[in-house]
Structure formats: structure tokens, C-alpha cells
Amino acid sequence: xxxxxxxxxxxxxxxxxxxxxxxxxxxxxxxxxxxxxxxxxxxxxxxxxxxxxxxxxxxxxxxxxxxxxxxxxxxxxxxxxxxxxxxxxxxxxxxxxxxxxxxxxxxxxxxxxxxxxxxxxxxxxxxxxxxxxxxxxxxxxxxxxxxxxxxxxxxxxxxxxxxxxxxxxxxxxxxxxxxxxxxxxxxxxxxxxxxxxxxxxxxxxxxxxxxxxxxxxxxxxxxxxxxxxxxxxxxxxxxxxxxxxxxxxxxxxxxxxxxxxxxxxxxxxxxxxxxxxxxxxxxxxxxxxxxxxxxxxxxxxxxxxxxxxxxxxxxxxxxxxx
Amino acid sequence: xxxxxxxxxxxxxxxxxxxxxxxxxxxxxxxxxxxxxxxxxxxxxxxxxxxxxxxxxxxxxxxxxxxxxxxxxxxxxxxxxxxxxxxxxxxxxxxxxxxxxxxxxxxxxxxxxxxxxxxxxxxxxxxxxxxxxxxxxxxxxxxxxxxxxxxxxxxxxxxxxxxxxxxxxxxxxxxxxxxxxxxxxxxxxxxxxxxxxxxxxxxxxxxxxxxxxxxxxxxxxxxxxxxxxxxxxxxxxxxxxxxxxxxxxxxxxxxxxxxxxxxxxxxxxxxxxxxxxxxxxxxxxxxxxxxxxxxxxxxxxxxxxxxxxxxxxxxxxxxxxxxxxxxxxxxxxxxxxxxxxxxxxxxxxxxxxxxxxxxxxxxxxxxxxxxxxxxxxxxxxxxxxxxxxxxxxxxxxxxxxxxxxxxx
Numbered sequence: 092x093x094x095x096x097x098x099x100x101x102x103x104x105x106x107x108x109x110x111x112x113x114x115x116x117x118x119x120x121x122x123x124x125x126x127x128x129x130x131x132x133x134x135x136x137x138x139x140x141x142x143x144x145x146x147x148x149x150x151x152x153x154x155x156x157x158x159x160x161x162x163x164x165x166x167x168x169x170x171x172x173x174x175x176x177x178x179x180x181x182x183x184x185x186x187x188x189x190x191x192x193x194x195x196x197x198x199x200x201x202x203x204x205x206x207x208x209x210x211x212x213x214x215x216x217x218x219x220x221x222x223x224x225x226x227x228x229x230x231x232x233x234x235x236x237x238x239x240x241x242x243x244x245x246x247x248x249x250x251x252x253x254x255x256x257x258x259x260x261x262x263x264x265x266x267x268x269x270x271x272x273x274x275x276x277x278x279x280x281x282x283x284x285x286x287x288x289x290x291x292x293x294x295x296x297x298x299x300x301x302x303x304x305x306x307x308x309x310x311x312x313x314x315x316x317x318x319x320x321x322x323x324x325x326x327x328x329x330x331x332x333x334x335x336x337x338x339x340x341x342x343x344x345x346x347x348x349x350x351x352x353x354x355x356x357x358x359x360x361x362x363x364x365x366x367x368x369x370x371x372x373x374x375x376x377x378x379x380x381x382x383x384x385x386x387x388x389x390x391x392x393x394x395x396x397x398x399x400x401x402x403x404x405x406x407x408x409x410x411x412x413x
Numbered sequence: 414x415x416x417x418x419x420x421x422x423x424x425x426x427x428x429x430x431x432x433x434x435x436x437x438x439x440x441x442x443x444x445x446x447x448x449x450x451x452x453x454x455x456x457x458x459x460x461x462x463x464x465x466x467x468x469x470x471x472x473x474x475x476x477x478x479x480x481x482x483x484x485x486x487x488x489x490x491x492x493x494x495x496x497x498x499x500x501x502x503x504x505x506x507x508x509x510x511x512x513x514x515x516x517x518x519x520x521x522x523x524x525x526x527x528x529x530x531x532x533x534x535x536x537x538x539x540x541x542x543x544x545x546x547x548x549x550x551x552x553x554x555x556x557x558x559x560x561x562x563x564x565x566x567x568x569x570x571x572x573x574x575x576x577x578x579x580x581x582x583x584x585x586x587x588x589x590x591x592x593x594x595x596x597x598x599x600x601x602x603x604x605x606x607x608x609x610x611x612x613x614x615x616x617x618x619x620x621x622x623x624x625x626x627x628x629x630x631x632x633x634x635x636x637x638x639x640x641x642x643x644x645x646x647x648x649x650x651x652x653x654x655x656x657x658x659x660x661x662x663x664x665x666x667x668x669x670x671x672x673x674x675x676x677x678x679x680x681x682x683x684x685x686x687x688x689x690x691x692x693x694x695x696x697x698x699x700x701x702x703x704x705x706x707x708x709x710x711x712x713x714x715x716x717x718x719x720x721x722x723x724x725x726x727x728x729x730x731x732x733x734x735x736x737x738x739x740x741x742x743x744x745x746x747x748x749x750x751x752x753x754x755x756x757x758x759x760x761x762x763x764x765x766x767x768x769x770x771x772x773x774x775x776x777x778x779x780x781x782x783x784x785x786x787x788x789x790x791x792x793x794x795x796x797x798x799x800x801x802x803x804x805x806x807x808x809x810x811x812x813x814x815x816x817x818x819x820x821x
Contacts, residue, residue: 129553225434229774232455297547298619306442306545306778308434383619384547386775387456 097194105188105361107180114329118145120369121332121376128380145329149322157318164221171221172316172323175214179330182207185261186337187346188364189357191269192262201259204338205246208293211331212238215295215302218324219312230311233387234302237292240394241299245289247402248282251409252342255279261341269348278412281405283343285398287371290335291378292390294328298382299390336371340364344371431459434774438467442545442778445788451764451777458772461764463757465788476747481507481714484744485580491749492787493574494537497530498727499734499749500579505660506736507581508712509721516707519583520662525596525699526569526578527661527725528692532562532603534728535689538785539610542682545778546623551613558606565599568592583709593700600693607693611686614679624679628763628780629770631676640759641752642730643688644784647681649674654726666698678783685785715742727752729785756784 100106119134119142126133134141159168185193185200193200212234219231255278256264292299303311316324340346344367347360385393431454438446446467452460472491476484488503489496501523508515536559543551563573569592570576570585578584588596614620630640635648645652653670655663671687673680720737730752739745763780766772772780 129550130557307775380550383623386773389622
């Protein structure tokens with residue numbers, strides 16, 4: 092309809108630039124809250140209350156020497172960081188922020204989003220294998236095992252939302268929720284919990300930071316990446332954090348909907364979206380502060396013994412109600 | 414040539430089921446240089462090969478070239494965290510050669526500082542162990558509370574870590590009444606916090622999942638491999654130099670020797686936390702029962718001809734110093750045996766999968782950390798013939814004979 096407007100939406104607001112800006116802010120908040128839990132101050136000196144610290148880290152990493160070891164699979168090694176960032180940003184474009192529709196929106200886009208998340212994990216596995224480093228190989232192996240652990244319960248929890256809304260289109264899911272005052276959080280609360288736990292595993296944060304466990308395998312699959320490539324992977328993680336909390340909000344907390352004054356939707360929707368994602372971010376950070384890292388066998392065990400049966404029971408329950 | 418061989422071995426191993434994971438000499442889990450080569454199959458550790466000799470500082474030779482007073486400060490730098498145990502052991506060894514007893518007040522102060530250093534060392538270790546299993550929140554909390562004891566040590570001795578309090582013939586500083594009051598207050602805070610950490614270690618599901626059943630050392634193996642200190646006591650064997658061979662008035666100050674019989678990393682955590690609580694009580698007892706009087710006697714710079722062995726229970730285990738004097742102001746021979754060196758065979762045993770007992774890569778850091786390693790004092794010299802792949806150790810006489818033969 093308006094090609095220029097759409098381009099602006101994709102590039103600036105609420106598209107790529109907005110996502111990257113927000114990703115930096117969210118990383119800062121994550122670090123601040125995590126530091127508060129640990130009785131520390133967190134980032135403090137760069138900008139007011141250290142708000143520019145993630146950005147400063149990013150710029151510093153961009154300027155660092157970019158080392159490509161001799162033995163790596165060079166094409167793969169060079170392209171993967173860009174690929175990962177693209178995937179996570181694409182995911183962000185499908186989230187509804189300024190209206191009930193995302194920039195990318197089509198019937199069945201929920202499946203597309205799930206595929207994107209799995210693809211990011213597969214990029215991680217490739218990154219580890221292409222590094223041809225022992226620690227990276229172990230990291231990739233662990234990432235693959237972890238994928239087996241968390242992906243199925245996560246999909247089941249997403250499917251439960253699809254059943255409740257009787258649709259796999261994010262636009263419909265969100266509009267049903269906005270019409271009926273987010274009925275999903277009532278019966279869907281179990282799904283929400285499962286989604287948050289699996290999201291923590293997808294983001295590789297404590298207690299599921301097994302593929303990049305620092306004290307065990309140095310940095311896991313990330314070990315050989317330095318300079319620009321490492322910066323891009325870090326940014327990917329932050330955009331993914333934003334994307335996952337956005338997805339949790341979209342599926343379980345009614346997306347950007349809330350009390351509306353007619354005519355002010357484009358301003359109010361993003362504000363509601365931000366408030367809700369901040370809530371999810373707080374949950375994710377709390378989980379990160381409370382536990383020790385699990386072992387990979389314990390993680391897979393936990394997932395198959397508890398998460399998956401609960402997720403299946405939840406689906407049955409939802410199917411009976413709706 | 415050896416390097417090429419290693420490289421070809423690397424290339425071969427990547428296509429095989431097993432491959433080697435190097436941990437060290439630089440690795441996030443190790444704070445000091447040591448090298449452990451793990452043979453792994455997937456996540457499972459099959460074998461381990463240890464090399465701890467990366468930092469040979471020649472301390473024993475250096476000790477023989479300095480006089481007894483200078484040596485106090487060199488001895489202190491063998492290990493930063495056990496510095497009190499080292500100076501105490503050294504001072505006792507030299508006093509034994511002199512054949513003199515030090516005043517009781519000095520002994521009480523020595524014991525108090527030693528126990529404060531034990532609290533500091535064990536809380537530091539608890540934080541590091543929490544970090545090794547990825548529990549950074551506990552790490553930050555423990556290290557925050559450790560500041561209490563660090564401040565007390567600074568107030569009593571003038572330094573946070575390297576205390577330089579023990580000297581030959583007593584201690585360098587007296588303890589004032591105001592300081593005693595502050596120490597008691599600090600102990601109250603520490604006791605409360607430590608009880609809380611004990612509760613956390615017992616109840617937290619993730620700590621239990623990572624620590625219990627991991628790094629098992631059976632009592633028989635522990636004795637066979639000469640484990641010492643908390644590592645030995647966590648295997649259920651009651652062995653503590655403070656109780657078995659009391660020094661510095663340990664027979665006057667009441668305390669319990671803590672043992673646990675689960676033999677795993679969790680037992681080592683609990684042994685250390687309980688020992689810290691015992692230390693808190695011992696410091697309190699010292700403050701309450703400290704006699705008045707001198708804190709130092711003057712001893713001549715050169716001790717008479719003689720030799721002595723002194724033992725101290727350092728935070729990491731039994732520490733042995735041997736001194737031989739030839740009547741001059743420098744020791745003729747000085748020998749230090751540190752606890753970490755004794756625990757290396759045990760940790761290799763813990764890290765080897767045996768029938769029914771599996772070690773994962775994820776267990777490596779916490780198991781290594783569970784002996785509270787301090788690799789800077791483990792280096793020993795050995796000779797190696799690269800072309801024949803032979804390694805051996807020479808005694809002094811053999812070395813002299815070799816030099817004579819070669820005409821060096």
C-alpha cells in the first residue's frame with residue numbers, strides 16, 4: 092500500500108533499528124537486575140547508570156582483532172554470525188508492536204516463528220562444529236542435546252495457545268486475547284511457565300547455560316569467535332532475549348493490547364508491549380539468579396521426566412476446555 | 414619433533430570416538446597454572462593425566478640464601494591464602510631448633526589469626542566452588558560476607574591477606590580490647606551467615622544435583638593416596654593435625670574434628686562450612702580466654718645446630734616444614750611439603766570413571782575445585798630425556814656425581 096512507509100517500518104520503527112536499540116537497553120536492564128539480585132551495582136560508569144555499557148561493549152568488540160583460526164571451516168565460520176543476527180531480527184519483525192499485526196503477518200506465522208527459533212539453535216550447532224575446537228565441539232554437542240530437551244515442551248506450549256485461539260495466526264491470537272481480556276493467562280498459565288523455562292534454555296542462560304558453560308568448556312561453541320563475529324553473536328543473544336520475551340507476551344499476555352483511548356493506539360500499543368516484555372524479562376532474570384548450572388544429562392532428564400509430560404497434560408486439558 | 418607428533422595425534426583423534434580435552438594451563442576453572450589432559454568419550458571422562466609443575470619458583474633454594482628473619486617474608490609468599498599457616502609452621506620449626514617456648518598470649522594470638530585465616534580461606538573456597546557450578550549469586554553473597562573477616566584480619570595485623578603477624582619468638586602485634594570486641598561482633602555476623610549457607614548447601618536442589626555423588630573418594634583410596642585435610646575428612650576419616658598433634662595451644666581450645674561419610678563434593682562443602690563454624694567458636698574462645706603478658710620473646714638470629722619438623726593444619730590440609738640449621742644465620746636445608754601436592758593423586762582418582770561411577774566433563778571443574786587446589790606450591794623438579802621419553806628424579810648426590818662426570 093505504502094511501500095515507503097513499510098520500508099521505514101521494517102528499517103526503523105518498530106523494525107530493525109528499534110529492535111537493536113531495545114536489545115541494548117534490555118541487556119543493560121538484565122545486567123542491572125541480575126546485579127541487584129547479587130548485591131552488586133552492575134554497569135555504572137558508561138552513560139547515566141551505565142545504560143550505555145552494552146552499546147560500549149558492542150563497539151569495543153567491533154574494533155577488536157577478528158581472528159580466524161587456520162583449521163576452521165572458513166565460509167561457514169564467517170557467515171554464521173550474520174545469519175544468526177538476521178534470523179533473530181526477522182523473528183522480531185513478526186511480533187505485533189504498533190498494531191495487533193506484526194510487520195510480517197500471514198496465516199500460520201506462528202509456525203514460522205518457531206522454525207526461526209530452532210534455526211538459531213542449529214546455527215549455534217554449526218558454529219560449534221565449524222570452529223574445529225575441542226571446547227566448541229563439546230559445546231555444539233551439548234547445544235544439540237539441549238535442543239532435544241527443550242524444543243518439544245516449548246512447541247507443545249505454543250500449540251496449546253494455538254488450540255485455545257483456534258488459529259495459528261498471531262494476528263488472530265492477539266485479537267482474540269484483546270477482545271476477551273487475555274483469557275489465555277488463566278488456563279494458559281502452565282503453558283506460560285513451560286514457555287519461560289524453555290525460553291531460558293533457548294537463550295542459554297543459567298541454569299541452562301550448558302552449551303557455553305564458562306568454567307567447564309571455556310565458552311563452548313563461542314570459544315573461537317572474536318571481534319566482530321563475537322559482537323554479532325552477543326547482539327543476536329540480546330535480540331533473541333527481546334524476541335522471546337516479546338513472543339511470550341504475544342502468546343500468553345495479550346500482546347500489545349490493553350486499555351485503549353481511540354486514536355492513540357500507535358502510541359499506547361508499544362507502551363503496553365514494553366511494560367509486558369519488561370515483566371517477562373524480570374522473570375527470566377530472576378530464574379537466572381536463583382540456580383546453579385545443571386549438567387546436560389540432568390537437563391534432558393528434567394525435560395523428559397517433568398516438562399514434556401506436563402506439557403502434554405496441559406494440551407489435553409486445554410483441548411477439553413476449548 | 415615432539416610437537417609434530419602431538420599434532421598428528423590431534424588430527425587422528427578427531428575422527429575417533431575418544432578425544433582429549435585440555436584443562437589448563439590456562440582455563441577459566443583454574444586460577445593457577447596446572448595442566449590436566451582428559452580423555453573423553455562424548456561427555457564421559459575416561460582418563461586423566463596431570464601435570465602440575467608449571468611454576469617452579471625455587472623457594473627452597475632461595476630460603477637457604479637468606480637469613481631467618483628475611484625468610485619469614487619469603488615463606489609467607491609460598492601461598493597467598495595459607496600464608497598464616499606457612500609462617501606459623503616456619504616459626505614453630507625455628508623455635509623448636511632454639512628449644513624455646515613462646516609466651517601463652519602469643520600462642521593465643523597465633524591461634525586466633527590462624528583460625529581467622531581458615532575462615533577467610535574456606536569462605537573464599539565456597540565462593541569459588543559456587544562459581545564452578547555456575548551459581549554466581551551464591552558466589553557474590555559469600556564473597557561479600559568474606560569481607561567481614563578480611564576487615565578483621567586487616568584490623569588485627571595491618572594487612573588484608575599477607576598478614577606477616579607470626580615471627581620467630583611470638584607475634585608482631587598485640588590485640589587491644591577494642592579489637593577483641595570488634596572480632597566478637599564480626600564472629601556473630603559470620604556465624605549467622607555461615608549457618609544460612611549451610612542450609613542453602615543442604616537444601617538447594619541444583620547444588621545437590623551438581624555436588625552429591627560427584628567426585629567420590631573412598632576411604633581406602635583416600636588413605637592409600639595420602640589425601641590430607643578436608644578432602645580426607647570428607648571421606649569419613651578423622652584426621653586433623655590440630656587434634657592429633659596439637660600445636661599452638663590447640664589442646665587448650667576446644668573444637669570438634671568434622672567428618673562426613675558421603676565421600677563426595679557435597680561432603681567436602683559441608684566439611685568446610687562446618688569447620689568454618691568451628692573456627693568461629695575457636696576465635697571466640699581465644700578472645701575470651703586470652704591471658705595477659707608478653708607477645709614476643711627475643712631470640713638470637715642464629716639458632717644452634719640442629720633440625721626440626723613442624724606440622725600445621727593449613728586450610729587445605731596437613732602442612733609440613735623441615736628445617737636444618739648449621740649454626741649460622743641461614744638455614745642449611747629447608748623443606749616444605751604443601752597439602753595440595755598430596756591431594757593431586759586423589760583428585761586424579763576422583764576424576765576417573767570406574768565401573769558404575771561416571772565422571773562427566775561438567776563435573777571436572779567442581780571436582781578439581783573440591784580439593785581447594787593451590788597449584789603454585791606444587792611444582793617439583795624432574796629430568797626428562799625427550800628423545801627416549803624417560804622421566805626421572807635425581808637426588809643431590811646423584812646430581813653432584815653427574816656434574817663431576819661431565820666436568821661442570
